[in-house]
Amino acid sequence: MILTPARSPDEYIAALAGWQRRYAEALRGAVREAAPGLDEQLKWGHLVYLRSGPVLLIRAEPARVLFGFWRGQRLRDIEPRLKPGGKYEMATLAIGPDTPLSRETVVALAEAAVALDRALGDPRRDAPTSGARRAPAA
Secondary structure (H helix, E strand, C coil): CCCCCCCCHHHHHHHCCHHHHHHHHHHHHHHHHHCCCCEEEEECCEEEEECCCEEEEEEECCCCEEEEECCHHHHCCCCCCCEECCCCCCEEEEECCCCCCCHHHHHHHHHHHHHHHHHHCCCCCCCCCCCCCCCCCC
């Protein structure tokens, strides 16, 4: 993650440079076009888009830009390069300076992620809490 003094999504983008800024701006524009009802926030040090809960993220790092999705493992039919990992069915696409990614794919991913949120609600709702324990087997 690139540490930033940004206090808003606009400041976050403005603090980036080079290819990371170009990709982050393009991703942000496509997401905002595809899903204008999402709430864009600077959260956890990067851009997070929320509806009933977190839907997707854009995070600039020194060697890549991550485009990630809560419930993203369900979106791999749209973008097979999404790498599963973490809680909430997370999956991320690691973007480097030469990574091909069409605007149409970004729009399709954002629209599908919003549709999942609309149908299923906040992905954190059904996730086990860190302190949850399983009942012993009978």
